[in-house]
Amino acid sequence: MSLSDEEYDNENQGLFFGDEEDDSYNKDLEGEEDNLIVVADKEDESETSRMFKTLSSDDLEEEIRREVNDVMSVLELEYDVASILLRHFRWNKERLLEDYMDSPDKVLYESGGGRPSNNNFSSQSSVSEEPPTKKTRTVKASRSGPLTAIRSSLRLNAKTKKSKASIPQEIVGNTSPSTTTCEICCDTPSDPSSMMYHPRCGHTFCKSCWRDYTRGKVEDDRIINVACMQESCKTVLLENELKELLDENIFARYGQFIQDSYVLHDKSLKFCLYPACSHALRTKHQVNQTSILTVVPIATCTASTTPPSHTFCFNCETRGDHRPLICALATKWTNHVNEDAGSVSWIIANTKVCPKCQKPVEKNGGCRSDLEIKDASDKVSRSRADLEKWLFYYDRYMNHEKSIKLENQLVERIEEQITSLVNTSQMSWIEARFLQHAVDVLMKCRETLKVYVKKQHRLMLKDVGEGFKEGRWKFLVSVS
C-alpha cells in the first residue's frame, strides 16, 4: 500500500518538530515519579562528540543528493523524478524501492513523478472496484473558458485515492499546448509563445497564473511536491520547472523546505535549537522509552565556537544541559516554573514576610498571624510551608538563570577587553584568552548549580531525613 494524499498532506502541514514521544514518556512517569530518582551521569566531552555529528546546510544538501542519486541509479530514473518519488515516500528509500519493484507505473502515477506517457496507469488498471462510470457523468459544456473544467469535475465528490485513480484520463481536461487564452485568468497574452507555460504534462496556462499558483503552494502551504494546476492532473512540477516559475529567493526557501522535510522524517536528525543556527545534528543514541530513563542525549552543535554554546537535549528539546536530571523530570520542572511564573511574581509583588512569624502575608492586609494560627487547620500551615520552600528553590533557580544571562553579556565585554589587552600590552592573544576561560568556567558552574537546585527540590519533596534536609538547605543558602 502506498501513501494516500491525505497522509502526505498531513505530513507537509507540520514541517517542524512534533514531540508526541516526549509526551508519552512523561505520561508513563506520571504518578510513578515519587518512587523515582533516576540520575543520569554526565558523559565526558569526547563521548558527546562521538554520539553526535553536526551537519551544515551544505552537508544536508549533499546527503539528500546522495540519497536521490542512489534511487536514480537503482531505478534508472531521471534525477528530478527520483527526487519527487523520494519526497512522496517521505524519504523512506526502502519502501520506495520495494513498492517500485512491485508496480513502477502505479508508483510513478501516484507520486506524480511520471511522464505523461506513463501517466495513463489510471485508465489501464483501475484501483477502484466500481466501474468509473458510476461516479462520473459527462455534461455538455461550452468548450472554451473556465467551464470546460466541468467535464472533469463531475465525478461525485471524489473523496479517496480510489475514486481519484478511477477517473479515465480522457475526461481530464486536455488543454493543447497551442491554447492562447489562459483558462484561469481569461487573459489572451499578445505573445503566447513566451507568455504561456506548460510543465511536462502539457497543461497550458499563462505564466503569471503559474507564478501565483506555485508561489502560494511553496511559500504559504510549504508543499514540496507541487502538482499541476489542471484538475485531477497529478503531475508534480520538477525542480527546474519550479526554478523557472519562482522568484530566486522563494526558490531558495523551497530548497530549505526540502531539507526541513528530510530532517523531520529522520528520527536521528534534528535541527539545532538555537535561533538563527541552520545546522542539524545526527545522533547515534537509540532513544526509546526505557533508555530515556537513564540516558540524557545532550547534544552540542559545533557551529558555535564561542559562548553561548549550542547545547540542548536531543530528546526533550530543553536548551542547555539538564543533567543530572532525566528528561521527564527536567520537562516537569520547566512546566512547573512556567506555570508558576505568574503566581510567583504575584506573591513576590503582593506579599511580604511577616517579621514575627516569617510567613508571607498580603502587603495591604497586615499581619493577622495570631488569629490565623489559631484558626488555620494544619493543612493551611503545611501548604504555606510548601509554598515557602517552593519559593526558596524558585528564587535560587531564577537567580542562576538571571546570572547566566548577565554572564552572557560579560562574555561580550570580555571579548572587547581581550582585544584591547592584546592591542595595548605585550600579552599575546593566546595568553589573553585566560580571561575568557575564566568566564567559561564560571558559566559552567552556574549551569550545574541551576540544575542542582532543581534536583534539590525533587529530593526535598521526598522525605529524606531531617538532618540531611537541613544540611542541604544550609549548603544552598551559602552557595547562592
Added chain:
Amino acid sequence: MSSISSKRLAKELKEFHSLNLVGVTLLKADDFKQWLVGIEVMGESLFQNEVFALRFTFDSQYPISSPEVVFIDDGVHHIPPHPHVYSNGHICASILGQEWSPVLSVASVCITLQSMLASCKAKERPPDNDRYVRNAPLSPKNTRFHYDDDTV
C-alpha cells in the same frame, strides 16, 4: 481596477447564463466578492422539490485560491441534512479543499454539490457534527477535513 478574480468572475457570470444549468440559479451576483446560488436536485431523490442556497465568497486570489462555499439558512432556504454537510452549513468535499484546482468554477462546484445531494441515501448529519460545529472556524477553508472513504 480589474484584478484576476474580477476578470475571471465577469467571464464566469457571462457564461453562467449561456450554460443554462438545470436546477442551478444565480440568486445574487452583483459584485465579485460574494454570490448566492440556488441549487435544486432534479429527478428522483431524497431532496425532491427542495431548493438550497449556496454562498460563494471569493478572495482576490480566486481562482488560484479556492472559494469559500457554504450552505446558508436564511429562513427561506435550509441546510440540507446530508452526511457531508454540517448543521452550520460547512461542506466536507475534497474539491473545495485540497483538491481545488484553479480550472474549476462556480458552475462546476454547483454541479458537483448537486450530484452529491442527488446520491444521498439517508438524510442525516455527519457523525461528528456536534463536535465539529462547536469548535468550527468561521470559514470552512480553515478546516482540514478528513475526506473519508464512504459510499454516499
